[in-house]
Each structure stands twice: as C-alpha cells, then as structure tokens.
Amino acid sequence: MAHINEAGVKKIVEICDRYANEKTPLMMILSDIQNEYGYIPLEVQQIVSEKTGISVADIYGVVTFYSFFSLEPKGKYVIGCCLGTACYVKGAQQIIDKFSEILGVKPGETTADGLFTIDALRCIGACGIAPAVTINGKVYPKMTVDQVGQVVQEYLDKEGK
Numbered sequence: 001m002a003h004i005n006e007a008g009v010k011k012i013v014e015i016c017d018r019y020a021n022e023k024t025p026l027m028m029i030l031s032d033i034q035n036e037y038g039y040i041p042l043e044v045q046q047i048v049s050e051k052t053g054i055s056v057a058d059i060y061g062v063v064t065f066y067s068f069f070s071l072e073p074k075g076k077y078v079i080g081c082c083l084g085t086a087c088y089v090k091g092a093q094q095i096i097d098k099f100s101e102i103l104g105v106k107p108g109e110t111t112a113d114g115l116f117t118i119d120a121l122r123c124i125g126a127c128g129i130a131p132a133v134t135i136n137g138k139v140y141p142k143m144t145v146d147q148v149g150q151v152v153q154e155y156l157d158k159e160g161k
C-alpha cells in the first residue's frame, strides 16, 4: 500500500464513514484499517486526517503508541514475545534475544523475506504460563531458549524452507 490506489483510498474513506457518528472514532477506524491492510502508513494517516479532522500528529501518536498498530507491513508470521514482568523474570529477554539472533532482526523488525516479524509485547494476560510467546495467535507456553530454534523451524517447514 506504499502507493495507495484509488480503490485503496475509497476503502479507507468507507472505513472512516462507518464511524462517522461516533464521538471518538479513531481507535475503531485504525483497528479496521490495521485488520484490512496489516499496517497504517503515513499516506493512509493523511487520508484519515482529512476525513475526520483529527491531526496527523495525533493519529501518528496513537499508531506508534499501541503495539498492535504498525507503520510498516508485518511479516506473514508475527512472533509476539511478552516482556511483561512475570515473563521477564522468567527469562523472556533471553527468548526474544534468541529469536533476534536466529532471524537476524530486532524486535519491531521484519525479516527481508517478509516471513517473520518480532514484536515485544506488554503483558498478554497469560502470566501463569510465563514466559509466553504467541505466533499469529497461537500461544507457546513456558518457552525456553532451547525451544526457539525448533519453533522457528516449525514455520520454515510450513514454507518448505
């Protein structure tokens, strides 16, 4: 969506119109756009700004504050590593570091082949199974550093790599 076409603009406008009667529509609009396109680049934020009258600065602030919104396209597999307190004390930092080492990207980044994004998350409400990792919604409980390679391989296998 780097160069948004006419149909893309129409879709964004349609999403904005869905919430025209809401007092605070921004989160709903951005959630729908994120779900539809997988990310919310500046160009799209400008369209939302024109439609809603909310400044681009305010929209940008919201997009960058919440980790489920993204400025860049995410990978096919989004690896969410919880770094909340319960997970952190059980070694979550070492786990996210291991994903980074194996995939060669930092948290927040996507591999060059577009397959994996690593996201650092705040508590995802699964402290009982800390340290918790999710990949496209599938939860990996009580992760260990040793399991990281195996988990990555599981997805590479799916891709025939």
Ligand code: FES
Residues within 6 Å of the ligand: 082, 083, 084, 085, 086, 087, 088, 122, 123, 124, 125, 126, 127, 128, 130, 131, 132
């Ligand atoms: S701190 Fe990780 S699930 Fe709560």
